[in-house]
Amino acid sequence: MPAQHYPREYCIDGARIIDPSADLDGVGWLHVRDGRVAGIGLGRRPDGIQNVIAKPGLIACxxxxxxxxxxxxxxxxxxxxxxxxxxxxxxxxxxxxxxxxxxxxxxxxxxxxxxxxxxxxxxxxxxxxxxxxxxxxxxxxxxxxxxxxxxxxxxxxxxxxxxxxxxxxxxxxxxxxxxxxxxxxxxxxxxxxxxxxxxxxxxxxxxxxxxxxxxxxxxxxxxxxxxxxxxxxxxxxxxxxxxxxxxxxxxxxxxxxxxxxxxxxxxxxxxxxxxxxxxxxxxxxxxxxxxxxxxxxxxxxxxxxxxxxxxxxxxxxxxxxxxxxxxxxxxxxxxxxxxxxxxxxxxxxxxxxxxxxxxxxxxxxxxxxxxxxxGLEGGTLAVGQPAGITLIDPDREWTIRAEDFRSKSRNTPFDGWRVKAKAVATIVAGRPVYLDESCPWITE
Ligand SMILES: [Zn+2]
The missing domain is CATH 3.20.20.140 (Metal-dependent hydrolases)
Known part of the structure; x- marks a missing residue:
């Protein structure tokens, strides 16, 4: 479900930050403001950022x-x-x-x-x-x-x-x-x-x-x-x-x-x-x-x-x-x-x-x-870029159920397969457009 309300500034904290475009991979923080990446880093987040959302165990990429x-x-x-x-x-x-x-x-x-x-x-x-x-x-x-x-x-x-x-x-x-x-x-x-x-x-x-x-x-x-x-x-x-x-x-x-x-x-x-x-x-x-x-x-x-x-x-x-x-x-x-x-x-x-x-x-x-x-925009978490972010729960085990697809069609060979890893939040230009029920957000 898309979030009805989301803050214009927030920080995803404690996730494993993976940005292959910058060879970045480690536990850290990701700061979003006005739809763009305002800051990113490994280790402890800087003080003073509004709306910290702790996401330990997730991957942010x-x-x-x-x-x-x-x-x-x-x-x-x-x-x-x-x-x-x-x-x-x-x-x-x-x-x-x-x-x-x-x-x-x-x-x-x-x-x-x-x-x-x-x-x-x-x-x-x-x-x-x-x-x-x-x-x-x-x-x-x-x-x-x-x-x-x-x-x-x-x-x-x-x-x-x-x-x-x-x-x-x-x-x-x-x-x-x-x-x-x-x-x-x-x-x-x-x-x-x-x-x-x-x-x-x-x-x-x-x-x-x-x-x-x-x-x-x-x-x-x-x-x-x-x-x-x-x-x-x-x-x-x-x-x-x-x-x-x-x-x-x-x-x-x-x-x-x-x-x-x-x-x-x-x-x-x-x-x-x-x-x-x-x-x-x-x-x-x-x-x-x-x-x-x-x-x-x-x-x-x-x-x-x-x-x-x-x-x-x-x-x-x-x-x-x-x-x-x-x-x-x-x-x-x-x-x-x-x-x-x-x-x-x-x-x-x-x-x-x-x-x-x-x-x-x-x-x-x-x-x-x-x-x-x-030659597409995106594919990076570089500061200043539009904040296109996916949060992944790498440990989430789930069963593929074709009947649950958002797609209009169900033609998959994987129906009923037991799998591990799932996208739990999808963020376009800072706005959450998909949130898994396991991934609560904060509201304004
Ligand atoms: Zn083809």
Missing amino acids: PGLIDIHVHLREPGGEHKETLQTGCEAAVAGGFTTVCCMPNTTPALDHVVVVKDVMKRAADIDLCRVKVIAAATVGRQGRELVDMDALKDAGVVAFSDDGDGIEDDDVCRDVMEKLREIDRPLFPHCEFKILSKSGVMHAGLTSTRLGLQGYDPRGEELMIQRDLRIVVETETRYHVAHISTAIGVDMIRRAKRNGVPATTEVCPHHLLLCDEDVIGADGTPDPNFKMSPPLRSRDDVKACIEGVIDGTIECIVTDHAPHTAEEKQAGFVKAPMGIVGLETSLACAAKALIWPGGLGWSDLIRCMTANPARIL
Whole structure:
């Protein structure tokens, strides 16, 4: 619930302050005044600050950022609206999300982009940034008016949902993006190789008699793209990487100074293709997404990629669908799962609790890194910046219940999972926009 009243000045005291943008990690204090960070430090707070809120045991970090979500407006309001998507986002600890353009119509024109921006601003929960389509209608043929879209505030370009298959179009897109200094955010998939598979091509797909998606569909597009990136020096951020070879190609490209980055979703760190089979022996549509759940080796490679810094962002690819749509059977059901309300706990389950990563590194992947890659405001607790803050209870054990989601949709493979770690307060420009019932605030 949002706080009805909150003081214009307050100090969060005794929390573990983690700001990866400043390599800060320790017990300390965080002073907010008039919507901005007024002071931050480790150790004892200075005297004379009004409204001290003691929060020992919690982590206070920059507001989480998810640069890959589908908010479904316009055209998909039966799955999610900007309102329900933003409510889900702040309940998951996110103060900024970037929405993808595969809407109806696509976000490929200034008029529709500005409309989304205005309505998100009116909702006034988290900040919503727009990633526009790279080609008209996401058809992979004609470039959108990138200059106009950049002027409208678009932060990146993507035909997410589909790859840009034509080499010449892809080159034209990258050359133009280099000129306007915006990153390409590609969905890497050659359909001739993925064969529009409904799950990963492997033993499980063979056993189930389902069309498999060959991982080379992803790998070969990354390989093709990287040649163009080397030539054009365009900033290049691979969406939702899922294959071991893909991760290794980005690792080697980065080593060679190529401006390539990538991201991974929690489900690709926790689940493999074998998990698609439900308790009744049939494949469960809530485990169907693109790219699909891969092999155990791919999962391991993605985890290693986050740990060694090859993969710099954790994103949800939050993709709501109605229960009716998902009940159409595994083959017919649409691709995608929701993730905003489970991302932090699932990322912790994959990366922190097994001992691979510390909180500071995970938070870096959900704040400073995505902010840097897309040039977003936020991702820092630097003095003078707008106070976007997430308070996390790292020890909170809870059960994921899809029926409790703020999102309009319930399509998650994690329903009923026991997890640990939860965002308990989300603060945008100093204002609490989400408070867990366990996190009382003080009122004026
Ligand atoms: Zn995609």
